[in-house]
Amino acid sequence: MKSSRSAACIVVLVLTVAVSQTLLAQSEPADLVLVGGDVVTLAADPGQAEAVAVRDGRIVAVGEPAEIEALTGPETEVIDLDGRMLLPGFIEGHGHFLGLGEALMTLDLQDTRSFAEVVSRVEQAVADAEPGEWITGRGWHQENWNETGEDVVDGVPTHHELSAVSPDNPVLLTHASGHAALANEMALGLAGIAERTPNPEGGEIVRDGEGQPTGFLRQAAQQPVRERMRIWYQGLGQIARQQRFQRQVDLAAEQALSHGVTSFHDMGQRFDDIDRLLAMDEEGALPLRLYVAVIGETNTDLDRRLPDYLRPPADGRMLAVRSVKRHLDGALGTHGAWLLRPYADRPDHSGLPQMSLADLRETAAIAYQHGFQLNTHAIGDRANREALSVYESIQRLAGDEALRWRIEHAQTLHPDDVPRFAELDVIASMQGIHATSDGPWVPQRLGEERAEREAYVWRSLLDSGATICNGTDVPVEPISPIASLHASITREMANGERFFPEQSMERVEALKSYTIHCAFAAFEEERLGTIEVGKLADLVVLDRNLLEVSEDELAEARVDLTLVGGEVRYRRENSE
Incomplete structure (x- = not known):
């Protein structure tokens, strides 16, 4: 009896303390309203209010203006959303x-509409470079060019015009997809790529009719050139490398925040760069949240070193590491996607598996x-089917444990594999x-029938119960959630036509794919992804309501403010 009375007293005491803390929290002024x-x-769905209060980086109230006014004190910053x-x-x-x-520090080739434009930009870069200095660029896509020139193999110009304007500088220009590159003669020579160089496993050295390398390197064939570039980079010295790394972080964060991005799923980094990011996080120098995957390490090294890098999302951290x-x-654009049937425009080819x-x-297993x-x-x-089967084997071991494993891109899915995402609790990161x-x-790549049935089937995935986490694959595409949301909702291409619009998302679905569903995909749904009391005050203010404006106006929406942990990290000029 005495024990029971003691337990009851403890329960009452705990409840009293909890109620007192709640009342105290409600009475203390907010830092920001x-x-x-x-x-x-x-x-x-979608959830509406008119005001939010923030204290110590967290949301403490959501409701009507009259409710929030009670939390406004003399030191409270007030932002009129107007x-x-x-x-x-x-x-x-x-x-x-x-x-x-890195892309912001090199040649941006996304807007080029001819190979001549690419050559001209390289020529200008060479004029400002020292002999031997690498010239790099990214973003070109042969399908976006109106003119490619006369010396073309597999739809891509050979290196000769490029080499003519850069005889003393190695050049490597990465395809928009990131899965191929065009190298000039000097870069090929440094990498030892010549007439008799064999294709590496998982890659292709494209050659002309005489067997000579054209400079176009698919998939793994890029690696010897990138290794020579890495050696040159290492030769710059530790101070120069750290300064370059810091510049990359600063530029990337500035771009992300200006587009309303408060968290970034980074796919991914090697251990040495993760070490640099960890050091920055310890110094409080990361201006947005990073969820980083480990990439580029051998299975042996992963098995040996992963335990030292496990860093789940947690308060006081801006950097999380818990994925591979x-x-x-x-x-698909470089014929590297692994297909169940050959490409429509290359009947002898079904893709390039990378492992x-x-x-x-x-x-x-590791x-x-x-x-x-x-x-x-x-x-x-084919790649999606095989990945799902590997995941299924591990899920059987895990039993009821929710792994939340992901497939990145999931661009082409056989209809038989669509329901497997929901059945296996696999996240479609698209x-x-x-x-x-x-x-x-x-x-052109898949044929009309296969494209309609299998390509970018968001509606089919959602209807099957799968979770979609949205993004841009930046720097493959510009880091614009607005542009990707507009694409998700309308499927409208640059020519005004709509790409199989029956696979579109509804507006609320699209917004959730950029917020709470991506939070879920990073095990952060208890801290991020919705505006609720107790969650981190990572917020974005837009100049118009995406749920109400026309589709054309939606595409023109602008980010006015970006807040991370209740602090304004970006403010658009003349936005208030």
Whole structure:
């Protein structure tokens, strides 16, 4: 009896303390109040309010202006939303953080409309470079060019015009997909790529009619050139390398925040760069949240070193590490995606697998053993099927444990494999902008019937119960959630046509794919992804309500404010 009375007293005491703390929290002034707008919480469907209060980096109240006014003190910062839209901060579900910074430091070739433009930009860069200095660029796509010149193999110009303007500088220009590159004569020579050089496993050295390398390197064939570039980079010295790394981080963060991105799923980094990011996090120098996957390490090194790098999302950290990234195939645009049937425009070719299934199974076992999520790049329908089967074997071992493993891109899915995502609790990490960017040439690669049935089937996945985490794959595409949301909702291509619009998302579905679903994909749904009391105040203010404006106006929406942990990290000029 005495024991029972003691237990009852303890319960009453705990409840009394909890109620007292709640009342205290409600009475203390907030650090920040945002009031007078369309607050779309996404906690419900979609969930509406007009004001939010923030204290110590967390949301402490969501409701009507009169409720929030009680938390406004003399030191409280008040932001008048003036009818604008307030959303949870956008989560970039698949991008390359340092790659974005690097892209901003090299030649941007995304807007080129001819090979002559590419050559001209390289020529200008050579004029400002020292002999021997590497010239790099990214973003070109042969399908976007109106003119390629006369010396063309497999739809891509040979290196000769490029080499003529860069005789003393090695040049490497990465394809928009990231899965191929064009090298000049000097870069090929440094890498030892010549007439008799064999194709590496998982790669192709494209050759002309006489067997000479054209400079176009598919998939793994890029690696010897990139290794020579890495050696040159190492020769710059530790101070120069650290300064370059810091510049990459600063530029990438600035771009991300200006587009309303408060969290970034980075796919991924090697251990040495993760070490640099960890050091920055310890110094409080990361301005947005990073969820980083380990990439490029051998299975042996993963098994040995992963336990030292397990870093789940937690308060006081901006950097989380708890996933491993693997590439099972390449890109559709470069004929690298691994297909069940050959390409429509290359009947003798079904893609370029980038690793053996045995290696992927070993990686999966290592990731599971050490408590890491596995994120597998799979674009072709064959690659997706094989990845799902590997995941299924591990899920059987895990039983009821929710692994939340991911397939990155999932661009081409056989209808039989669509329901497997929901059945296996596999997250489809897809990029809305890819469908409208790739749409004009996808039927050329797959054929009309297969493109309609299998390509970028968001509606089919959602209807089957799967979770989609959206993104841009930056720097493959610009880091614009607005552009990717517009693509997800409309499937409208640059030519005004719509790419199989029956696979579109509804607006709330699209917003959730950029917020709470990506938070779920990173095990952060308790902290991020919706506007609710107790969650981190990662927020974005837009100049219009994406749920109400026309589709054309949606595409023109602008980010006015980006807040991370209740602090304004980006403010658009003349936005208030």
